[in-house]
Amino acid sequence: MPKITYPETRRDDVVEQQFGEAIADPYRWLENDVRNDREVADWVERENRVSRAYLDGLPQRAWFADRMRELLGYERFGLPVKAGPYYFYTRNSGLQNQAQLFVRKGLHGTPRLLLDPNAWAKDGATALDAWEPSDDGRHLLYSVQDGGSDWRILRVRDVATGAALADEVRWAKFTNLAWAGNEGFLYSRFPEPAEGTAFQGLNYNQAIYYHRLGTPQARDELVYATPDHPDYSHSVQVTHDGRLAVITSATGTDARYELRVIDLAHRARDGWKARALVTGFTDDWKLVEGAGEKLWFVTNWQAPRYRLVGIDLAKRDAGWSELVAEREDILEKGDIVGDQLILNYLHDAASHALVYGLDGRKARDLTLNGIGTASGFRGRPGDPETFYSFTSFNQPSAVYRLNLTTGHSEPFAEPALTFDPAAFVVEQRFYSSRDGTRIPMFIVRAKAAAKARRALPTLLYGYGGFDISLTPTFSSQRMAWLEAGGAFAMANIRGGGEYGREWHDAGRGANKQNTFDDFIAAGEFLIAEGITPRGGLAIQGGSNGGLLVGAVVNQRPDLFAAANAQVGVMDMLRFDRFTAGRYWVDDYGYPDREADFRVLRAYSPYHNIRSGVKYPAMLVTTADTDDRVVPGHSFKYAAALQAADLGDKPRLIRIETRAGHGSGKPTDKAIEEGADTLAFLAEWTGLALPEAKVGGFDVQKKAN
Template sequence: MSRITTLALAGAATIALIATPGAAQSVTPDYPATRATDTSETLFGEAIADPYRWLENDVRTDPQVAQWVEAQNTVTDAYLETLPGTAWFKERLAELIDYERFGIPSKAGDRYFYSYNSGLMNQAQYFVRDGWDGEARLLLDPNQWSADNATALADTAPSKSGRYLAYAIQDGGSDWRTIKLLDVDTGEELSDEIEWAKFTGISWIGDEGFFYSRFPETGEGQDFQSLNYNQKVYFHRLGTPQSADELVYETPDAKEQGHGVGVSDDGRWAFIYSSTGTDDRNELRVIDLTERASQGWAARPLITGFDNSWSPIASVGDTVYFQTNKDAPRYRIVRADLTADALEWEEVVPQSDQPISGASIIGDRLVVEYMKDASSRAVYFDLDGKQTGALDLPGIGSVGGLNGEPGDSETFYSFTSFNQPGAIYRLDVETGERTVFAEPEVAFEPEDYRVEQVFYPSKDGTRVPMFIVRHKDSTGPSPTLLYGYGGFNISLTPGFSPTRLAWLEAGGTFALANIRGGGEYGKEWHDGGRLNNKQNVFDDFIAAGEYLKANGYTGPDGLAIQGGSNGGLLVGAVVNQRPDLFDAGNAAVGVMDMLRFDRWTAGRYWVDDYGYPDREADFRVLRSYSPLHNIRSGVDYPALLVTTADTDDRVVPGHSFKYTAALQAAELGEEPQLIRIETRAGHGSGKPTDKIIDEYGDILAFLAHHTGLEVPPAD
């Protein structure tokens, strides 16, 4: 069953040495003038000035905003070109990214589908094998879809037999999707085409057709800004126009609800998952697909009220297994007979001290994934909940995949860590036989880098884990890049990144702090960093920086910080609160205006984590940390590089535009406050490889220069 969820590479290393920050002196840039207006509004008795509100307008339709973007990029590009490390980072990133990368195969019928990138392809291709020993056959090549390579393959879903492939196309990084179909036998594209799909899965009923979710069409020019309300579920029958699609489920009296569908592997049940935001709470309804002839799309409520998380795992006959956090903040596995007159929930796998991060039924085994201090482990149970074994993993890292279905013991999974690119394995869970499907050959020695985990106290005494990665011969302080997120129940686990490897190769240290707001320790860890507890997130991150300096990982002037989206908010907030602690920062696609975030696209969903700006109690909390509203003019700030994209319709670029304008207007000392604005790149997904190399080459060179990291000369 497709899991339903709520709503994101090196040679010989140099030894880390401390250099004098700013040794290659750069001149603070002359910022472009930004028009300030007298726009202001009174909220709960407080006058809130908003002089740059005009920068909220869509850059594609407002010439003044477009001119501002061009002027800012001109200044930023000129500054970045002066930095000594830019050329080396871009050259090395191209080498580190240039290795074969395979996606985890999915099986449909006797066919195996997977993505593949030979190294420097801007977009991964999509292949199929007819049988495991069959020859790989190219089905889709997104590199041929647009001149700038910014049109990407966003999702794929083979039909039950593998005869057809539904696939979603993403253009310019947008969250909007166009769904098309392919005849896998012939490789020919069918005439079917679905528009206005967003935040959707694709769930087939056999080879007949599939469920998907869509929003109403927006007004002209509003597709990148208008709020996403009234999501509906439709069924598309193969070979018919979208106008003939059947409405399956909607909630016109509750326009804020979003809906998704998953179909059980046996084709018996369709589960409708409804949520109101990003929190791990949902309602669940079920359609018995064997009764469609008489009942149509009648959906029977299973779970009502948005109190807990309920995710179907798989069905075995009339019995369906679920993962839930009801009465179990770290999750448990339960089951019920869905044909019974009254549902009776039976616990199969109880909650433990380690949160459950996922589960599947593969063959006759229940495979449950756990998180142990933000690292993966996987345990086998029989279908009655008796533990029968565990998956042997090489150490600290993250597992992906482990999907399957009852009656078929074959599965695939990946394992990755900070110093190990994702190797993919084929596994028979019944026999334990494991073979390598793909093991990348990379341009560095993984053994040259060591991964350690430390635990440090936050401001309130909470014990917080942090991963630290360094060259094995590094002993003294070195410029350090600290990364964090802290929100939306998202767990940061070990994973390989060419950009981080380039930083390590240049002599730096990388640290990842598993701060509150994430899901590393279950619901309590998430709740401890959201709503009126949001300050804990910032305290945890500040404490991580203090730990790194106090314990000699980095020197007094060598700490850079980075975060994206909610992590961009994190960077903006902690820089306001402790500008003395950090020496450089990259705030990427951040949520910077906490008083207006809920006015665009998906922003309204985030009230689960942030609260409602129009409710006074929440407003007071949001006002206290909003990056835009707490810039401290007259205080020396670290060097900041804000990054965003003109087509980001998740966190609209107006957040970053207004924040940068306010930074540049304030008196923040001599360090630069710059913004880098990418074109046709969106929130991050689908970004072509050449843009990734160019962007991260700039970011790393900026952070290196302002932390004193001495970058090797370019060839």
Template sequence: MTQMTYPESRRDTVVETHFGSEVADPYRWLEADVREDAEVADWVARESAFTDAYLKALPQRAWFARRGQALLDFERFGLPEKAGKRYFYIRNSGLQNQAQLFVREGLHGEPRLLIDPNAWASDGATALASWVPSHKGKYLLYSVQDGGSDWRTVRVLDVKSGEPLADTIHWVKFSGLSWLGEKGFFYSRFPEPDEGEAFQSRNFDQKVYYHALGTEQSEDRVVYATPEHPEYGHSAEVTQDGRWAVITSHIGTDARYEVHAIDLSSRDWAPRSIVTGFHDAWSLVEGVGDALWFVTNQDAPRKRLVRVDMDRQGARFTQIVPEREELLERAGIVGNQLVLNYMRDAASHAEIVSLDGKRVRDVTMSGIGTASGFRGKPGDPETFYAFSSFNRPASIFRMDIDTGVSEPFAEPKMDFDPEDFVVEQRFYPSKDGTRVPMFVFRRKDVAAAGKPVPTILYGYGGFDIALTPGFSASRLAWVEAGGAYVVANLRGGGEYGREWHDGGRRANKQNVFDDFIAAAEYLKAQGITREGGLAINGGSNGGLLVGAVTNQRPDLFAAAVPQVGVMDMLRFDRFTAGRYWVDDYGHPDREADFRVLLDYSPYHNIREGAAYPAVLVTTADTDDRVVPGHSFKYAAALQHARIGVKPHLIRIETRAGHGSGKPTDKAIEEAADIMAFMAQWTGLSVPEGWLFM
């Protein structure tokens, strides 16, 4: 194996002094927007051509592309949303680039196509993002995402005629959409960015607006803003009875909120304080009359359910369901009962209780997996939920809330048997003895044989986000080919509530890396994988994870694929939404945080002279969440360093963002590249003449 000759990347002499430490940043010029800077665009073109030639030559790529496509070619449904007598839901017939939105008149009515995003752009990269029917189902409010950007354009459709209204809202980002009856809606937006700064500049001064149908956006009413605190973000949610608009405010990504309520029956819509101080998480469940229900972690790290009674004296709090050992993820009021969605060791279960918290029944799940949904309305007789796992695409069920009986609404028809695979949950000790869960997904015959196989280890470990079992065609293809797929539930995530999250953020971030490294060592010690047979993968904060552990323990891994990662930990807060992430990472301009960040920043800690695994960095040119400059700089630094002869490449998607809205054909191509790269360096090959060849 000989050293690759990579495309040239100019190195500058940028050096800055931070708290007495000199920090070099030779590739800062790669932070410029590829759409605005010709030199960066040229670098991207050269790197893309180089990487594309390598990936297309990989022997397993064609199989992963073909099998990944076949595994996605089945009818898929989203959770139905009921409004009046109409049922709205999304559906993808199989390989459509974007799912379509349908409506039925009654549960068993004939489906009618309302929105087909596949007609919006020739490359399939313009997507239907969020959508909300009005209370009686007369109108549909929806947002459009172009090229993977976080920016949204909001529009309104007349459901009966299928014709769009003239109402159009621009510069919406990180916003809920909530109707007030059939006459208007609430949304959140930022000021219009300066020319050429839409995909790079930081986002400040978000406001909540009310838009009345038939009016111009310029006439929209500001209903909540904090001009004295432009760093605050705000979202609004209207209760089903139209009585209250609940405003939830945040500072960063941490689940610490202030909550205000607007009595929509009043004339002045003056906000009333419910929770102040940004101390705890508060998630609105629903409202009925003067009562509001919330899930909160106030005095309950794994969360509890409370009712807030709004009266002239203020807000009175009553605990309805106390904290339990399991994590209370969410709740909903359906009919005259509450559906509680719990997580136990990163797997889902649900139960129904009365409005005063008394247990009614459990909701039975079929194995280890993820249950989602359980939305509904007070007085409704039904709710819908989805259940999925690594070996089971999402099935949609309708549950009668009074009897608890569930019946299928939409079940996928697959060309594989889920019973051919096994999903195990294991626990392993981290460096400090902390017990950490992981899921291990394999073919049954592979697990029974007990021999080590090429393995992908996936992790995230941040922002209070839990990794739960879910279906992926590319991951199933890897397991079909004889490999193992493992998800480690690292500290920093949301699997066990506030304490688990706190254990892996800011000064405790190294715990996340230790948990991941311990997972890798466990997989080898248990004979699940072997030396030279382990690949690691993660996206966004998980891309940071992969970059950091690759620097710390390059000897452990055969291949590493950090996707859309946060790679420069000293400048992440200077772009778009990056300023929010200080809750998890700390502030680069504060010395104590700076020392921690510099110690693990992937871009700054590449170990000259060490033998690195094969690395495939992935990003997208329209990612305005984690701007692609992170990955550009990191890849250039990898290619410059003397870190062995294995390839260190960057794959740059065009007309795509951080992940959401990506068309199916691009998703298949990207997955084939990634899986083939990891197969090449872990020794995974498809057996000759096997069932799916």
């Protein structure tokens, strides 16, 4: 490849004293909003021109783009939701930029298109986010996401006619959609931001409101707010019988909540009076369901791996009773459907489901199709059925209908595939981290390569934060990498939620280095076991995973051949200054507290680039409308990479327009970004397109 001439980036003399240390920040001007700062916009254009010229010249790019289109070219369905006489579900015919929402009367009725987001914007970047039918099925409440932003616009449709109602709610963010009866709904919103601050200003004073259909937003009723604690966030759910509204309050990203309950049956008399149920912000509480004045929750209160508990609010001084005790596996969620409890567990980061009676007695296991991820099981007491999906690394999501009377599952929507899942093997291996902790990792590769014990260029993915579990799911991008002859690995490192509270605590705050050690050990294991050759390992991660990639590259640049840091948190000394960043102190700590500052300063990707050391090939990816992790993180990090003496391998940044942190991204943008990323990683790991059929696809023919 020709030598890259990086755009010239202005360096300012910005130095601040923090706890006796001089902290240089020469690229702080790149934090400015690209929409409002012409100099930042010009820098973005120049960087994209350089990156575009390089990426377009990669020999594998066209093949990856073509193959991803073919892998995505199948009919995909979302989980059906029943309300009144109707079933609602999403469907993508294959390469549509956004999934459409359909409705049918009765399970086997004729499908009718109700919402088509593809008609909302010429570039396909306006998406249908969440949606919720009213209990009687007459209306559909839905949220609209534009350009990848976290802000949402709430709108309503008449289901029978398909007509749009005049109702519109703005400045909703991080909200549930909760009908309170059939004539109005509850939602969470922030105050309207000052002009020019919508995409970078800090989010404070979230509150819950009630909107009555047919009225303007200005007349919405304030339901719950904490003006004395503007940093608190609030969400609301309503039990399926419409009796109770459950308010969940948090102080950050930690799953430590307070609970309050509003009895909607007495709203005419008591208004929005909220009764405290759990106070103190100490434990996780996940609402399962309610019936009358009874409530059921999945919680880690006195059970680090979670259990199922219930409470009867009709009883004076009611206390919690245990229905299903804590097990060795993590209890992720629960649902009451019909007269049964469906509990979804996580065993070594893979799903399995158990069915219980409402008395807490186990009825049966729910058989799933191997190592993978099950989700769904939504329903309400009295329903005769529920729907769930199952997916794995080599299995796109399929939807199943579970008959609760017989316990029999049958396919509702199965994808028609353009590859052979049996050509690939999914295995789980365990390895030791630096301190001896046993870490699980999924490894996916062609069966023939695994049998021959052939080392392959490998893409290693990780996250390790915010109590989030990485589980097996299908990705057309990963499958294209596998078909091209590579291997894929996903490490379940500490900081995630794979083994409950202790696993999360072991990889955050002062323990964050464990996350990086776990990921580095994963790379060393893949090389030592002959799964990938030395010089053949690429790494990838997004958001907190982008931070992971930046940190481990600084610490072990010799270990990796190439790296893709996606929408990463790269400046650990200023992350809390923008949008939702203030919530993240639960995982990262407070930059303005000395003990936390010392930890953050030690691994912050932007502040620890090692000039004079050879780095792997680096591709930083972000988007101009990312108001979760503002793009200034990636802008500053990429500028610092390009200014340092890190060897001859490329250090590029790819900046998407009209896109955000990831959700809502149109299919065509996802394919283009995936092709760029895979071609870049293939170039620097030695992944060459094979001459034989892999997974039933003639790779060489396509490459030509």
